Amino acid sequence: MNEDPIGKVCVGAIAGAFGVRGDVRLKSFCAQPEAIGDYAPLTDEAGREFGVKITRQVKGGFAARLTGVATREQAEALRGVRLYAPRWKLPSLPTDEFYHADLVGLPVYDGGGVRLGKVRAVHDFGAGDMLEIVSPEFRQPVMLPFTRAAVPIVDLAAHRIVADPPPGVFPGDDDDEDDGPGPGEDAGA
Incomplete structure (x- = not known):
């Protein structure tokens, strides 16, 4: 069979x-x-x-x-x-399309290889698909837009998703990047 x-x-x-x-x-x-x-x-x-x-x-x-x-x-x-x-x-899909069932349960990593959580569900609230990501470190699930910008890699063969989430999506994200001088540093030189 x-x-x-x-x-x-x-x-x-x-x-x-x-x-x-x-x-x-x-x-x-x-x-x-x-x-x-x-x-x-x-x-x-x-x-x-x-x-x-x-x-x-x-x-x-x-x-x-x-x-x-x-x-x-x-x-x-x-x-x-x-x-x-x-x-x-079920019919085969183009390389950039996925069945929701293929995504549920996949671990999600950031670009540095740090595990962010795993996909619990895929939702469509009218503005496109959202990945519901859970982790023991979160008090509540995180909703990540399922766009090429926020999720550049879905590798079913390697059983993983690589995400580049917008700032502030995941708990503990710092919205302010380390672009400016630190405390006590001179901005102009």
Whole structure:
């Protein structure tokens, strides 16, 4: 079997029942939403497998039939269940694009090799992706813009991210650089 070491990627979630015959309301997290059925069978966190047949588009997603789900009650019981596809089934991405699942868990280092933390999640609050970085040294997570300027290197093969964060993003960052004279030093000479 072609199992990728990275594992599975969340491609959708069940939002509840649709109708009275066991169809579910399915939210797709795929770039091409209708492609979610192409990755079937999908599995949930417990390892249950579901064949997926999209029956029609509905507001906020699709109405779909899942194998083994025959009643409205069964469909409603699946509300909130996240569905996963094997990583190897997903299309390859250009070198400068990444699946969120590939980034979560990666350690983050600064340009000097100092470990800053690790990626706990990737969020999009409307202005672009943000990496949520955690460390035992932080009281709360740090949100780092996932831009080429702030994150110049993502090396999946080496299992690491190198960040060049703007000043003040990480706790303990000094906003004032050591550009001027120190105490007791003469500015002009």
